[in-house]
Amino acid sequence: MRLAKVIVDVPTMQTNDPYTYLVPDELSDKIQKGMRVIVPFGNGSRKIQGIIADVDNDGEFDGKLKKIEGILDLEPVLNPELLSLSKWMSKKTYAFQISCILTMLPSVMRAKYQKQLVLNSDDVDDDILKLFDGSTVIDFDVDKLPNDIVRKIIQARKKRQVVIKYKVQDNAKAKKIYALSSKISTDEAKHELENIRKNSKNLIKILQYIISHPGESIAQRKLAKDYDISESSIKTAIQKNWFKRFLQEEYRNPYKQTVKRNYPLKLNDDQANAVNTISDSIEKENDQVYLLEGVTGSGKTEVYLQTIQRALKMGKTALMLVPEISLTPQMVKRVKGRFGDRVAMLHSGLSSGEKYDEWRRIENGEADVVVGARSAIFAPLDNIGVIIMDEEHESSYKQDDAPRYHTRDVAKWRANYHNCPLVLGSATPSLESRARATKGVYTLIRLPHRINNQSLPEVRIIDMKEQMKENGQEDFSNELLAAINNRLQKHEQVVLMLNRRGYSSFVMCRNCGFVLHCPNCDISLTLHMDSRTMKCHYCGHEEPIPNKCRNCGSKKIRYYGTGTQKVQQQLQRLVPNARILRMDVDTTRRKGSHERLLQRFGNGDADILLGTQMIAKGLDFPNVTLVGVLNADTSLDLPDFRSSERTFDLLTQVSGRAGRAEKSGLVYVQTFNPDNYAIQLSKKQDYELFYRKEMSIRHETNYPPYFFTVKITASDVNESKAAAKMFEIAKILKAKLSQQAIMLGPSPSSILKLKNKYYYQIIIKYKHEPNMDECLEYILNHYQKDAQKGLYVNIDPDPLNFM
DNA sequence: AGCACGCCGACT
DNA sequence: GTCGGCGTGCTC
Numbered sequence: 001m002r003l004a005k006v007i008v009d010v011p012t013m014q015t016n017d018p019y020t021y022l023v024p025d026e027l028s029d030k031i032q033k034g035m036r037v038i039v040p041f042g043n044g045s046r047k048i049q050g051i052i053a054d055v056d057n058d059g060e061f062d063g064k065l066k067k068i069e070g071i072l073d074l075e076p077v078l079n080p081e082l083l084s085l086s087k088w089m090s091k092k093t094y095a096f097q098i099s100c101i102l103t104m105l106p107s108v109m110r111a112k113y114q115k116q117l118v119l120n121s122d123d124v125d126d127d128i129l130k131l132f133d134g135s136t137v138i139d140f141d142v143d144k145l146p147n148d149i150v151r152k153i154i155q156a157r158k159k160r161q162v163v164i165k166y167k168v169q170d171n172a173k174a175k176k177i178y179a180l181s182s183k184i185s186t187d188e189a190k191h192e193l194e195n196i197r198k199n200s201k202n203l204i205k206i207l208q209y210i211i212s213h214p215g216e217s218i219a220q221r222k223l224a225k226d227y228d229i230s231e232s233s234i235k236t237a238i239q240k241n242w243f244k245r246f247l248q249e250e251y252r253n254p255y256k257q258t259v260k261r262n263y264p265l266k267l268n269d270d271q272a273n274a275v276n277t278i279s280d281s282i283e284k285e286n287d288q289v290y291l292l293e294g295v296t297g298s299g300k301t302e303v304y305l306q307t308i309q310r311a312l313k314m315g316k317t318a319l320m321l322v323p324e325i326s327l328t329p330q331m332v333k334r335v336k337g338r339f340g341d342r343v344a345m346l347h348s349g350l351s352s353g354e355k356y357d358e359w360r361r362i363e364n365g366e367a368d369v370v371v372g373a374r375s376a377i378f379a380p381l382d383n384i385g386v387i388i389m390d391e392e393h394e395s396s397y398k399q400d401d402a403p404r405y406h407t408r409d410v411a412k413w414r415a416n417y418h419n420c421p422l423v424l425g426s427a428t429p430s431l432e433s434r435a436r437a438t439k440g441v442y443t444l445i446r447l448p449h450r451i452n453n454q455s456l457p458e459v460r461i462i463d464m465k466e467q468m469k470e471n472g473q474e475d476f477s478n479e480l481l482a483a484i485n486n487r488l489q490k491h492e493q494v495v496l497m498l499n500r501r502g503y504s505s506f507v508m509c510r511n512c513g514f515v516l517h518c519p520n521c522d523i524s525l526t527l528h529m530d531s532r533t534m535k536c537h538y539c540g541h542e543e544p545i546p547n548k549c550r551n552c553g554s555k556k557i558r559y560y561g562t563g564t565q566k567v568q569q570q571l572q573r574l575v576p577n578a579r580i581l582r583m584d585v586d587t588t589r590r591k592g593s594h595e596r597l598l599q600r601f602g603n604g605d606a607d608i609l610l611g612t613q614m615i616a617k618g619l620d621f622p623n624v625t626l627v628g629v630l631n632a633d634t635s636l637d638l639p640d641f642r643s644s645e646r647t648f649d650l651l652t653q654v655s656g657r658a659g660r661a662e663k664s665g666l667v668y669v670q671t672f673n674p675d676n677y678a679i680q681l682s683k684k685q686d687y688e689l690f691y692r693k694e695m696s697i698r699h700e701t702n703y704p705p706y707f708f709t710v711k712i713t714a715s716d717v718n719e720s721k722a723a724a725k726m727f728e729i730a731k732i733l734k735a736k737l738s739q740q741a742i743m744l745g746p747s748p749s750s751i752l753k754l755k756n757k758y759y760y761q762i763i764i765k766y767k768h769e770p771n772m773d774e775c776l777e778y779i780l781n782h783y784q785k786d787a788q789k790g791l792y793v794n795i796d797p798d799p800l801n802f803m
Numbered sequence: 804a805g806c807a808c809g810c811c812g813a814c815t
Numbered sequence: 816g817t818c819g820g821c822g823t824g825c826t827c
Binding site for chain 3: 810
Binding site: 003005006008010014015018019020021022039040041042043046061063064065066151785788789 | 818819822823824825826827
């Protein structure tokens with residue numbers, strides 16, 4: 001028997017292992033490992049999508065078998081490498097294998113299921129007949145119909161008056177365009193040319209094209225555009241049977257603007273050494289991990305580009321990851337400008353169709369350099385020579401929901417598979433990576449100097465407690481304000497960062513102390529002046545601004561805290577002639593608005609760029625000589641052991657935005673904690689000292705990288721159910737784990753209520769727990785029945801935050 | 804996930 | 816009696 005092992009698209013623990021199906025004769029020569037198929041599943045006629053994990057040519061199976069219904073692909077969409085990666089990832093992240101597979105593929109390959117109702121007999125209830133409205137097949141969406149109608153349908157189904165049909169819809173569609181190929185020979189065309197009216201200018205051009213391009217085909221649109229021929233004349237030519245018209249697949253082109261070509265720069269000694277060391281590993285096919293630690297402005301990008309070039313020269317491909325591609329458009333342009341059409345990009349700014357096309361270009365071997373954000377690590381590249389992860393410490397490399405993978409781990413797996421080096425680059429490496437470099441697990445390569453020996457910007461810390469005493473409520477210190485005015489006079493640009501969007505962070509009644517909260521989340525609402533509403537930044541809830549207190553009816557309502565909107569107003573008042581651009585989630589929601597804002601700033605259309613932390617990354621504007629951090633404390637106050645690390649990273653990065661060209665930079669950091677070590681050390685941009693200090697704190701408090709961590713969360717609409725589940729799990733953990741494991745909780749998550757669900761959590765810190773895997777699997781298997789009741793248990797290995 | 808089966812209470 | 820609620824178990 002020809003059998004196939006199929007991983008079915010049913011994300012549950014019980015269906016996590018492959019199911020065996022019979023391969024029908026008519027599909028026998030087509031079916032291959034890694035293809036998407038449609039299979040029947042369960043009672044009735046339910047159909048679902050699946051992935052072939054294995055084909056067994058003469059297999060046996062005891063029990064009844066069903067047949068594979070059809071294939072969705074002509075070629076496998078997952079090669080053996082990615083298939084086995086999905087298996088490893090499933091174990092590592094405690095996620096279902098099918099979820100891992102689906103995150104590896106472009107989203108259009110995730111099939112949509114549509115239930116349909118087929119009318120079998122005219123003798124049915126009038127209400128049902130009305131539903132069909134004359135046709136015999138209609139879409140059947142249970143939750144859109146009233147209960148009594150659904151009941152009637154179920155009864156009619158029992159009497160076989162109607163049948164439920166399942167449709168598996170494949171959304172992976174290539175874009176098709178019209179193409180033309182000549183149906184007449186060159187001689188025939190010459191003959192036509194002699195007989196045609198001399199004023200048929202367009203038709204003459206067409207014939208000349210046919211004569212000069214014998215046997216070629218061309219896109220209809222291209223023929224019209226390149227040869228300046230009207231569409232109507234082309235239609236005439238088709239009618240005259242000169243052309244055969246057919247549909248041709250075309251890649252959607254995501255590069256709207258052409259990118260300027262750029263060329264390799266001369267490397268300094270440190271850079272050259274880095275490129276040589278890594279290239280040596282590429283050549284020797286050695287899966288070494290390199291930590292490239294380079295201060296801001298030390299030219300890491302050029303090292304990446306020239307390393308990629310070496311890999312290409314050796315006939316290999318390269319994969320380059322960046323944190324959030326929309327935040328680093330300049331970097332992407334540089335790669336594209338260096339390697340041209342051989343580059344494929346995969347990022348959130350593309351439409352799902354464009355992503356699919358880029359993915360197919362990679363799959364077809366038409367691109368050998370891939371640049372992209374987190375999920376690009378799954379690019380179906382063959383023969384990878386080097387994998388590069390820029391800003392490796394960035395938290396966006398870890399996926400927030402299942403499968404909760406970290407890009408770094410997947411990158412290591414693939415580097416090992418391809419026997420190629422992995423380069424982790426950062427000015428402020430994660431402590432985990434830096435610690436591994438110390439232990440010799442990774443090889444540390446340093447770029448300690450800025451290019452051209454440019455000096456680092458001077459950082460001045462301003463104590464806002466002092467400022468408050470003399471200046472009252474203002475968000476701008478006198479020093480910063482003076483510096484801003486000074487730059488405006490010199491026609492230089494300013495970047496200001498405030499890590500909070502909106503206008504005010506909360507609204508409180510001064511009479512009774514009542515604070516307006518989101519009805520769905522345990523979070524205070526933020527005032528937004530532009531839309532004149534109170535918004536929840538977590539679930540999107542919006543409501544009008546209250547004019548009197550909802551609790552006591554008093555009108556003594558005050559706005560507390562400061563967001564980007566309020567600062568913009570304040571700044572405009574303080575510096576009336578400045579042109580200010582605001583950049584936060586609210587002003588960059590539309591596709592491409594991010595780039596447009598940056599472009600305007602780069603063109604000098606604005607003097608001040610005011611934004612949230614999204615402005616801290618990768619921007620390189622030579623005319624920016626002043627950077628101000630309005631409140632450095634927002635990231636410091638979070639209840640998380642990594643808050644110092646994050647603050648240090650952010651301040652170091654945003655400081656790096658100042659003075660990148662000939663002009664020297666100045667940075668002002670406003671804070672209420674001027675003595676905090678993260679702030680003090682970011683002033684000197686002394687990563688190594690920060691690393692040592694932070695490591696000693698982590699050591700004392702038993703946190704990573706000295707300990708491993710796991711976060712387990714339970715959520716339910718009913719608070720006590722979530723809490724009870726967590727205590728149950730705590731009991732299991734206590735019984736199964738050793739005395740050395742440290743358990744924090746069960747406790748309510750720091751945002752207890754989110755989108756109407758309550759969250760409780762446990763954090764486990766451990767060093768060696770041979771039982772851990774088994775223990776978590778056990779919990780996983782036992783929460784399954786709760787999920788149906790809406791009580792979800794999540795496991796997050798190596799969580800990036802404890803909140 | 805989606806469906807059937809089976810066991811309980813409240814109604815024509 | 817039975818309709819419909821929901822808890823439980825299974826899907827190659």
